[in-house]
Amino acid sequence: MDENKKETLEINGKVKSPSVPKSPTKSLGVDEDADCVPELHSPCRHVKDGNDEKSFQRNFIGRLSGRKKKGKTSIKDKASKMDESKKETETLETNETMESPSKPGSPVKSLKDENVDCVSELSSPPQKDENENEGKGPQQGLMRRISKHFSMKNFQKKESNFAGDAADSSLDNENGDPIRREPLSVMQIYELIEKRQLLEAFANIMGLEDELLAEKDVKKYEDSPKEYFRKARDVDLLYTSVSKMITSIVEESLDRPSIDVLKSLGTLIDEEEKAHAGAKATEPPEPDGLGTARQWRELWKEAVTESVRGRVLKVPVPLRDDNSSWLAIHLGYLRKCIGEDLLKIKGSVKKCYPDNYKVCDVYVESFHGAISSHLQSILQQSLEFNELYAVLDWVAHIYLGELFLGHPELKPEVKLENLPPLLPTEVWNKLKNDYLNSTKGKIKCCLDNILKLERIQMWEREEEPEDLQDTYCSSLSFDIQTLIGEHTMASGKISKSLEASTLEISIKELKEFIPRFGKAFLEWGKVKDHPLFLPYLVSYINTFHNLRMGLQSKFNINCPELNKILTDLTQSCKNNFLNKLKPKTQPMFKKILTEALIVNSGTMDCAIMTILSIIKQFSQHLQHLDQPSNQDFINEVHRYVVKEYITEAIKPRRMRRRKQEELSQKMNQEATMIHETFTELGSDAAWLAPAIPYIANIIGERKKQKIKDQVKDMWENYPDVRKEHIAAILSLCGLWRHKRQSILQQLSRPKDREEMGHDRELFAMIEAPTIVSCF
Structure with a gap:
């Protein structure tokens, strides 16, 4: 040659x-x-x-x-x-x-x-x-x-072979029995794999594998083991190429699905399982698993899992710095992209495989796992309030809802009842705790903004409060209830337990906010005696009363601690109202019932009338209070006037009998004026009416027995009156010391008598004067 x-x-x-x-x-x-x-x-x-x-x-x-x-x-x-x-x-x-x-005794072979x-x-x-x-x-x-x-x-x-003349791996002889054809070469088989003619390629690989194992059984390669290992490696590489092609086809099945290729893929896996159904591992095992099952069904499942994981990771993620709603947008993209994939799987991919492959179940489980891992990786970041809620809402509602896995077109292939929770229990609980902590900070920040807005828009700009149906009001209550309602409602969409926890956090933050707000307002009122202080005070009292009622009716909240805080704030407002009133009325109280004024009754009348005039002027703002706050405030002012009057009336002074009678008469007249004025303003504190007349009658009475009767009635009707008060009153009558002592000795109260409430206190608020008597 x-x-x-x-x-x-x-x-x-x-x-x-x-x-x-x-x-x-x-x-x-x-x-x-x-x-x-x-x-x-x-x-x-x-x-x-x-x-x-x-x-x-x-x-x-x-x-x-x-x-x-x-x-x-x-x-x-x-x-x-x-x-x-x-x-x-x-x-x-x-x-x-x-x-x-090549060796002696070697057989002669022909083509x-x-x-x-x-x-x-x-x-x-x-x-x-x-x-x-x-x-x-x-x-x-x-x-x-x-x-x-x-x-x-x-x-x-x-x-x-390349032209397709040898498409079948077997022929029939004259008797109709199948005749196995010689396998193609390694390169030809590789070409079939590249062309995705996997069934024909597998048939030829099996031919090479069977032939090699048969030759090994007859010990053909006993003297040349390396040649056997080389051929076994060639077979294994061909199997590996088919495995790679299976993975590649699965990866492309959702983007460029080829019905024929996918159908042949299912047939190929079944044929391989049949071909190696009886394969047993050799001892020692064949090189590279020659003659053993290739586990292509598991490979197919793994390829589906990896393909799905890649598709989840490819879903667009907006830049966090550019958009505060980046996570909600990303979850929307995730729902849309994966939802389209699932519809494609049910509509076309599922039909290419035998039923025992359970294609929809495999894909849904793979997507479920991939999405779970993806969300857990997102939760590793430090997320803000709206981002945490976006994940909670998406997991609780969107994921299993009709917009995603629960879509009507995916039924009945997608079985939601077979899916485990999207997030593990510990991850889900941590997510909820992070959300609650973020909610606490969010609510506190919003309440602080409410206070800041009230300071800027109302106190600094000096805008008058809104008058709604002759009632001063503020948007404060509405803002607070809206804030609590939005957070509670949003949490309730996720779970009832989260709703209850959010409401609990809201009330806790509100209990801290109300005293903080009241302190800031009262401090603003102290800095400047602003004419709008009283209108603002009235509007805030109305607001907190409305807030209390709204929390009870809308959220079924009956929190004793919160009620006490609101009551204390209302009382602080009352005290501040009285503190604004005292500087204008105290000088007038000091002028009444003095000996010089008693001589000129007109001047005396002018003093009490001035006091009542000031009270009316101040109390005009109280007319814009809601009930029962209006009446409570008027009652408080009524008690203040009676208390201050009695304080001045029982101060020690020496008077002749005629002056005592005149003083008694004037006190009764002024008591009537006080009672009529406050009744007109709306006070219903009728229990205050006898207090001044009791003292006036004791001072003007001459008969000891009648004095004793008046003292007894006063002692019984006013449980907080003390003997020191009675002694001061008796000293104004000009009684001798031993007579005063005999009257006081007859006064006693049961030890088990219940103490009266703060709203019925009068003499307990009056300091008894010190009486100096030599006889």
């Missing part, structure tokens, strides 16, 4: 022309294993780019041949070289029949006896025909290998 001739092998338009070395220096028996093709270490992959695919094929063939490429023949030159190829075929077929054993163009055989050093160079074993082996792998007959067989 001419050594300068080149044999041509065309693969995908590329023609390899390996040359035969003229003077091989290695013998088949010694150096054959050393010159074999390097193992295919890198698994086949699906090549998307055309250049990458061609480059991969060139490398693949280079690794198969183990020799340097010295020339190329393009597809366009193929027709012109057919004649030369035929001549080479005749020469090669002649050499094929020549016996060139018809060859089962497959194996990679390992192709990679071995070539041998020359012994007729051309007698006595040179390596040359003989070289010629036999060249004739076996690069004969035109083999080439034509490959051409026929």
